[in-house]
Amino acid sequence: MARKLITMRNIIKRYYIGQPNELQILNGIDLDIHEGEFVAIVGASGSGKSTLMNMIGALDKPTEGSYFLNDTDVSRLNDKQLSEIRNKEIGFVFQTFNLIPRANALKNVELPMLYAGMKKRERQERALELLKLVDMQDRYTHKPNELSGGQKQRVAIARAMANDPSIILADEPTGALDSKTGHMVMDIFHRLHDEEGKTIVLITHSPELAAETERIITISDGSIISDTGKKKEKVSGEFIVSTSEHDLKDALIKAESEVKED
Amino acid sequence: MNLWENLKMALSSIFANKLRSLLTMIGIIIGICAVITITTLGTTLRSTITTTLNSLGSNLMSASATPRSESYYDSADIEWTYDDQIPYSMVEELMEKHPxxxxxxxxxxxxxxxxNSLDKQVNINLVGAYNGTLDQNGxxxxxxxxxxxxxxxxxxxxxxxxxxxxxxxxxNNEDPIGQTIKITNNDNGLAYEFTIVGVFNYNSLINGMLxxxxxxxxxxxxxxSIAREFQQQYGEERAFYWVLSYDPKTDGKAAKKIVREFFDAKYAANKNFKVAIYSNQDTMKIIDVVIxxxxxxVAVIASISLIVGGVGVMNIMLVSVTERTREIGIxxxxxxxxxxxxxxxxxEAMIMCLIGGLIGLALGLFNGFLAGVIANLIVSNIPTAKQVLGTITMVPSPLAIVISIIFSMLTGVFFGYYPASKAAKMNPIDALRYD
Structure with a gap:
């Protein structure tokens, strides 16, 4: 069994603490993610999945509860240490790509390595390698506004891989793309997962996308209402729980095909 | 994150908004330009005055026998006698000891x-000189x-x-060098023949012309030495007041000290009189301080515009931080x-101010150069002024250049600090969501 990467116990997040409009977004989340998993976190808008993502990505700290990432208690870290966690342990992929507009593709991929203090030559070599991985090596001098949406997202994925993070955290990575390019991007995630053994956490509201993954965690009103991974470590098809019949069917088909491939 | 990467990043964002950056810099440019122009004019004025005074003999000092008492009423009773005067022999002794x-x-x-040969009268004064005399007369x-x-x-x-x-x-065109002129002493009727060895230009502005x-x-x-011999026919020369010069190569202070110590010793026995030494360097020092x-x-007043410029930089940096909220989040x-x-x-703020400072410096130096050209144009049209001043050379003040560049960078740091802290304090989640 793979090593435990994320251990969340009773994570509670409240906003406006002590004020009349105090708001509890997460109501005691317990979550374990192992190395090499491809997990989808699904939920409707306002369900708390974005807050959970921020928590996993060390962008935010829980009000209560503990979060261990790679044996580090993230809930106890200060701002500077959180920055280091984001830099080295997490690779973010955003819906809106979030590339630095003034920097070309290469510079964008280099940025996390720059913050990690890597030397220029090393940085450039790795950035080129990563761009090759996402098939963007020919356009490394292009600025984001000279790239299509799918190309931008591929650069963003390369950037997320820069410091070889423990987790790739993708927030609606295909949300701004048409279905064809969306599939292309998803293919890259699958490749990273299958070939590089990357742990990928995909946040989405789309059941179709979620169904492509090994494990689906569904969040509603700040609580996990279903988690396919709790019942089975490796997908074999029979224990998949999904929110809709349609998804279930897709997931089953997917699972079957994987079994066949195996 | 090394410094070089930071600089490159700053430059790229400054050049991404060229016009805006330039407009932001204008305050700094004007401020530094004004400071450099003013200090250049100041140092040039000083160096011109110094050179002019030097050409009039800055290496001069006076030794005057004055009553020991500082009070006018006390000194009013003192008799100024022949013996209190400084004799030439004493000065000669000083010159022998200290060439x-x-x-x-x-x-x-x-x-x-x-x-002359055409029986025309030419008026002259016969003056004893040594080889340093000309310098002192310009x-x-x-x-x-x-x-x-x-x-x-x-x-x-x-x-x-x-x-x-x-x-x-x-x-016309007769070569005077090597010719002899005959000078007759009317008191004893003796005639002396002097060989002309050189011709000097007579500086009428300094020495006067009747x-x-x-x-x-x-x-x-x-x-x-010959002039002294003529003089001694009338007894030894004595005076309350001698003007002395020292070799320009020697230090003025040291020369002054030598002279003071010499006369202090000589006048130690004199109850009423002492010899006061006053050097032209003292005057120069006062002029120096005043300028x-x-x-x-004036430079400080001019640098007020740097504050205005700094506020402009701060304003734009705040706008820039808000605009780039998302980038900061990323x-x-x-x-x-x-x-x-x-x-x-x-x-970024510092580099912006530094670039502004450098542009200001270039403009300031150009202004100084322009002022020099204009000043020379004016001077060259006034013959007497030209004779004294020659060509005015503009002298930028290196100290002012260094200080103003450092100051412009500090302005950037000071006024960039608040916007930068604002950027640093941003919550990454909110910043990422910012549109």
Missing amino acids: EIRVADENPVGGGYLK SRILAGRNISMQDVSDKKYTCIVSSIFVRQYFK GNEENATTPIYIPN NVITVF RKALGAKKSTIKLQFVT
Whole structure:
């Protein structure tokens, strides 16, 4: 069994603490993610999945509860240490790509390595390698506004891989793309997962996308209402729980095909 | 994150908004330009005055026998006797002990006229000189040579005459060098022949000129030792007041000290009188201080525009931070620390001010250069001024350049700090969501 990467116990997040409009977004989340998993976190808008993502990505700290990432208690870290966690342990992929507009593709991929203090030559070599991985090596001098949406997202994925993070955290990575390019991007995630053994956490509201993954965690009103991974470590098809019949069917088909491939 | 990467990042964002950056810099540009222009004018004024005063003899000092009492009423009772005066022998002793000290103002040992071959009268003064005399009178040798120390010590009957004298005395284009002039002492009827060894330009602005050039009286310099001999026919020369000069190569303070100590010893026994030494360097020092104070004062006033410029930079940096909220969010998500973000924006503000400062410096130096050209144009149209000032060279103040560049960078750091902290403090989640 793979090593435990994320251990969340009773994570509670409240906003406006002590004020009349105090708001509890997460109501005691317990979550374990192992190395090499491809997990989808699904939920409707306002369900708390974005807050959970921020928590996993060390962008935010829980009000209560503990979060261990790679044996580090993230809930106890200060701002500077959180920055280091984001830099080295997490690779973010955003819906809106979030590339630095003034920097070309290469510079964008280099940025996390720059913050990690890597030397220029090393940085450039790795950035080129990563761009090759996402098939963007020919356009490394292009600025984001000279790239299509799918190309931008591929650069963003390369950037997320820069410091070889423990987790790739993708927030609606295909949300701004048409279905064809969306599939292309998803293919890259699958490749990273299958070939590089990357742990990928995909946040989405789309059941179709979620169904492509090994494990689906569904969040509603700040609580996990279903988690396919709790019942089975490796997908074999029979224990998949999904929110809709349609998804279930897709997931089953997917699972079957994987079994066949195996 | 190394400094070089930071600089590159700052430059790229400054050049991404060229017009805006330039407009932001204008305050700094004007401020630094004004400071550099003013300090350049100040240092040039100072150096011009110094050079001019030097050409009039900055290496001069006076030794005057004055009553020991500072109070006017006490000194009113003191009798000023012949014995209290400083005798030439004492000065001569000083000169022998310290060759760098010389008597500067030689009084004419005689005056009168010479007749040339056309029986025309040419007015002259006979003045004892040594080879440093010309420098003190703002004159220089035009042809031939100056009176040498050899001439003085060997008591050679040589002389140098003014260019005016040459025009008055000699016929057209006659070479005066090597010619002899005969000078008669009317008191004893003895005649002396002096060989002209050199011609100097007579500086009428400094030494004065009576009448027009046709019949002006100019000095003929003869070796000091010979002049003394003429003088001694009337007894030893004594005076309450001597003007001394020192070799420009020696330190003014040291020379002054030598002279003071010499006369202090000589006048130790004199109850009523002492010898006060006052050097031209003292005057120069006062002028120096005055010009410096004025320059600094005006430069400080000019640098107020730097504050205005700094506020402009701060304003734009705040706008820039707001505009780039999302970028800041991205950077934070990618692992930029607060300090990294802060450094990035402070560097940007600093570089912006530095570039503004450098442009201002260039403009300021150009202004100074332009002022120099204009000043020279004016001076060259006033012959007397040109004679004294020559060509004015603009002298930028290196200290002012260094200080103003450092100050412009500090302005950037100071006014960039608040926007940078604002950027650093941003919550990455909110920043990422910002549209």
